[in-house]
Amino acid sequence: MKSLLITGANGxxxxxxxxxxxxxxxxxxxxxxxxxxxxxxxxxxxxxxFSHQANVCDALKGVDVVIHLAARVHVMKDATExxxxxxxxxxxxxxxxxAKQAVTLGIKRFIYMSSIKVNGESTAIGVPFTPADYxxxxxxxxxxxxxxxxxxxxxxxxxxxxxxxxxxxxIYGPRVKANFASMMKWVRSGMPxxxxxxxxxxxxxxxxxxxxxxxxxVSHPDAKNQVFLVSDDEDISVAxxxxxxxxxxxxxxxxxxxxxxxxKLAASLIGKRSIAQRxxxxxxxxxxxxxxxxxxxxxxxLEQGLAFxxxxxxxx
Numbered sequence: 001m002k003s004l005l006i007t008g009a010n011g012x013x014x015x016x017x018x019x020x021x022x023x024x025x026x027x028x029x030x031x032x033x034x035x036x037x038x039x040x041x042x043x044x045x046x047x048x049x050f051s052h053q054a055n056v057c058d059a060l061k062g063v064d065v066v067i068h069l070a071a072r073v074h075v076m077k078d079a080t081e082x083x084x085x086x087x088x089x090x091x092x093x094x095x096x097x098x099a100k101q102a103v104t105l106g107i108k109r110f111i112y113m114s115s116i117k118v119n120g121e122s123t124a125i126g127v128p129f130t131p132a133d134y135x136x137x138x139x140x141x142x143x144x145x146x147x148x149x150x151x152x153x154x155x156x157x158x159x160x161x162x163x164x165x166x167x168x169x170x171i172y173g174p175r176v177k178a179n180f181a182s183m184m185k186w187v188r189s190g191m192p193x194x195x196x197x198x199x200x201x202x203x204x205x206x207x208x209x210x211x212x213x214x215x216x217x218v219s220h221p222d223a224k225n226q227v228f229l230v231s232d233d234e235d236i237s238v239a240x241x242x243x244x245x246x247x248x249x250x251x252x253x254x255x256x257x258x259x260x261x262x263x264k265l266a267a268s269l270i271g272k273r274s275i276a277q278r279x280x281x282x283x284x285x286x287x288x289x290x291x292x293x294x295x296x297x298x299x300x301x302l303e304q305g306l307a308f309x310x311x312x313x314x315x316x
Contacts (some may be wrong), residue, residue, distance in 0.1 A: 002218060003027040003062055006099070006123065007050075008069030012038045012175055013113070017067065017211050018042055024215070031070070033060055037166025050094040056101045065109045065218050066102050068095060068203035072144075087144035091171040093270065095148045099155055099163075109162040109201050109224070111217050114149055115204075116169045116229065116285060117142030121277070125201050128284035131167075131227040153225065164208075164217045169231060169285055174312035179278065184313050185254060187245045194263060196255030198238045200282040206305025209298040227283040234302040238279050244303070248310040 004021055009012040011032035015038075018030045022039050029043045030036065036044055045059045050070070060066070072090035080095045099110050119129040120136040137143045149165050156163040172180045186193060211228050236244075239255055246253035260280035267276030290296055300308075 001025045001027065002064040003029070004065050004067060004218065005029045005031055005045075005060060005063040006067045006069065006162050007031040008071065008113075009038070009044075009198075010034075011069060012173075012177065013171060013207065013210065015070045015175070016173070016207055017214060018067070020032065020248045021215065023049060026218075027062075029063065040116050042123055042203060048100045057105065060102055060105050062109060063102075063105075063107055065111065066098065066107055067111045067113075067214060067218075068098060069113045070094075071113070072233065073141075077107070084143060085139035087140045087149065091141075091144035092147045092151065096151050096155070099152055099161070103159045103161050105282045107161065107166065109218070110152065110156075111164045111166065111214060112148065112152055112215075113229075114145045114165050115142065116167045116283070118146045118149060118167055119285075121231075121283070122281035123191055123284050125233075125282050125284070128203070128286040130286045131229055131289055139223065149227070150226060156225050159315075164223045164225075165227045166213065166217065167203050167229050167285075168210055169283060170202070170204045171207055171210055172204055173309050174208075176309060179275075180315075181307075183242070184245060184249075184310070186248055187242055188251060188313075190251055190253070192254040192256055193242060194258040194270075195279065196257035197241055197259045197263070198280050199238050199310065200260075200280060201233050201235040202238065202241075202283050203285040204302075205231050206298070206302070206308070207298050208300045208305065208308070211295060212299050214292075214295055216296050220294050226289075226293065228290040229287050230290060231285050232300070232302045232305060233287055233298050235284050236302065245310060 004026050009018050021028045022042050029039050029045050031045050047059050072087050118135050121138050135146045137146050152163045160205050264276045264304045267273050
């Protein structure tokens with residue numbers, strides 16, 4: 001089995017990936033900023049700065065594949081003076097420094113977790129994003145992810161190291177936080193929600209499906225130097241999502257049919273327009289390339305992913 005280095009190993013995706021990789025027999029080095037506890041077979045390596053050459057080289061010794069999840073994540077309101085510079089430092093400069101050290105040590109494959117934000121923020125219904133679309137990021141986070149992709153692919157052309165790029169949409173599953181966790185809290189409370197008038201379609205990806213694709217990408221020969229989109233392969237409206245969550249929780253939900261345009265206007269007046277856009281706009285992704293080139297299909301359905309997520313939420 002191959003030896004994997006997983007950065008961001010203590011995060012939402014990272015910890016689940018470490019657990020699954022170790023269970024499958026991979027030799028796993030879990031790279032974290034602070035010491036963390038994993039399964040006995042997992043080696044925890046603390047790297048506070050990926051630009052520190054000696055430290056990174058020590059972490060990479062004996063590794064076959066790097067799976068780079070660590071990033072400065074997207075925040076709804078970034079209060080830093082120059083957000084793009086901050087995102088570039090972590091998402092571009094540190095990523096490239098890590099990849100260059102991987103090249104010097106002869107590591108053959110580098111898997112990079114990017115974001116659908118490289119494509120953009122929304123789609124028209126029935127016109128999904130594809131990997132071939134011209135990038136159209138609209139915020140500093142998306143720009144930094146695009147720049148990291150470009151530099152990694154340039155490095156691959158120059159050195160021969162194989163790069164695999166994965167752009168997920170919203171990821172959900174056990175241990176999920178942020179907006180999806182807030183939505184489950186709203187649903188469980190039984191409060192009426194003004195979302196019955198939203199008729200959009202959004203792609204999401206269950207954590208188990210994303211991890212499965214990452215692990216397929218570790219060894220698949222046709223994954224090299226490719227960009228892949230990923231989803232559950234079943235799009236859903238926000239109103240339908242809330243109803244499914246309510247059914248899984250066995251609670252009653254009331255959706256008030258307020259038109260999405262009015263909802264966006266009201267949200268703008270209280271400084272929440274970006275949240276309303278995410279709730280109201282469509283964002284679909286086309287994963288046909290991922291399926292055909294890798295022979296991959298999501299092992300979990302949307303229904304199964306939601307059921308696993310709700311089960312965890314009700315027990316936590």
